[in-house]
Amino acid sequence: xxxxxxxxxxxxxxSGTSVKIECRSLDFQATTMFWYRQFPKQSLMLMATSxxxxxxxxxxxxxxxxxxxxxxxxxxxxxxxxxxHPEDSSFYICxxxxxxxxxxxxxxxxxxxxxxxx
Amino acid sequence: xxxxxxxxxxxxxxxxxxxxxxxxxxxxxxxxxxWYRQIHSQGPQYIIHGLKNNETxxxxxxxxxxxxxxxxxxxxxxxLRDTAVYYCIVRVAGTGGxxxxxxxxxxxxxxx
Numbered sequence: 001x002x003x004x005x006x007x008x009x010x011x012x013x014x015s016g017t018s019v020k021i022e023c024r025s026l027d028f029q030a031t032t033m034f035w036y037r038q039f040p041k042q043s044l045m046l047m048a049t050s051x052x053x054x055x056x057x058x059x060x061x062x063x064x065x066x067x068x069x070x071x072x073x074x075x076x077x078x079x080x081x082x083x084x085h086p087e088d089s090s091f092y093i094c095x096x097x098x099x100x101x102x103x104x105x106x107x108x109x110x111x112x113x114x115x116x117x118x
Numbered sequence: 119x120x121x122x123x124x125x126x127x128x129x130x131x132x133x134x135x136x137x138x139x140x141x142x143x144x145x146x147x148x149x150x151x152x153w154y155r156q157i158h159s160q161g162p163q164y165i166i167h168g169l170k171n172n173e174t175x176x177x178x179x180x181x182x183x184x185x186x187x188x189x190x191x192x193x194x195x196x197x198l199r200d201t202a203v204y205y206c207i208v209r210v211a212g213t214g215g216x217x218x219x220x221x222x223x224x225x226x227x228x229x230x
Contacts, residue, residue: 004161034218043205044162044220093161095218106152107218109161 003027004096006110013084014118020080021113023094029074030096034107035067038091050077084117091115121145122206127225130200136193138224140206143187148210151182152218153191155202162205162220165191196228 003026013019023033031052036044048069050056056069068080077096081088091114095107123141130136142151150169154162166173166180168189173180179192193200205223210216 006161036220043203043222044156046217046219049217091159095162097216106164106167108164109154111161112159114159 002098002108004030004094004108004110006092006094006113008113009111010114010116012116012118015085016083018080018082019084019115020078021092021094021115023077023079023096023110025075025096025098025108028096028098030077030098031074032097033071033077034095034097035069035077035079036093036095038093038112044093047079081115084115086117089115089117121149121208121219122221124204124206124221124224126222127227129227129229130193130196132198132228132230133195136196136200136226136228138191138193138204138206138226139188140191141188142206142208145186145208146210149208150210151180151186151189152207152209153178153180154205154207154218154220155200156205156223157199157202165204196226198228198230200226201228202226 005024007022033050035047038044047062048056048058050069050071052071058064071077091112093112095109097107150167152167153165156162166178168180182189203223203225
């Protein structure tokens with residue numbers, strides 16, 4: 001149990017376009033989801049915390065108008081990179097914190113989405 | 119900032135136990151010690167967590183010192199597939215907006 005999926009697993013886009021990444025909790029409800037970004041040979045950097053039905057909380061230095069997060073249901077959060085530029089190329093990873101009967105004390109991570117902006 | 123200190127890299131022979139240390143001297147009373155690992159180009163995988171008692175599951179054992187200022191993750195019989203970056207994290211448990219902040223981790227190389 002406690003599986004998190006992401007779609008797409010990789011995407012290549014042109015500079016200036018927008019890209020949407022989906023994060024789904026497959027077998028549990030997630031009241032809170034987190035979005036991370038990871039550059040090559042670096043650790044994961046938390047971008048924002050997404051709570052179902054409310055606005056996301058962004059970490060310092062993360063542009064909320066550029067990285068739009070929507071957490072419309074207990075199993076789905078989306079991250080949209082607007083007007084993407086080459087410096088936005090990165091590995092984007094989501095995680096979900098379970099609620100209910102599933103273990104409530106840990107986070108489960110998706111497999112990541114590799115974004116390449118040309 | 120991450121609240122933990124880990125060695126940047128370690129080597130281990132295949133079949134031997136891998137002991138990964140972590141210092142968390144500023145840990146609070148309600149914070150747990152979590153371990154995750156990340157195999158190249160994949161999302162982090164949960165391994166184990168604990169508060170103050172030693173814990174064991176099918177993947178690993180977690181030994182936490184009595185003063186809780188440090189811990190050791192033990193992979194009892196390391197295999198080549200255990201080569202990964204291992205992250206030691208301290209955080210409050212439970213649902214809600216409890217963030218998981220990653221440090222640099224320890225890059226474990228398991229060698230044949």
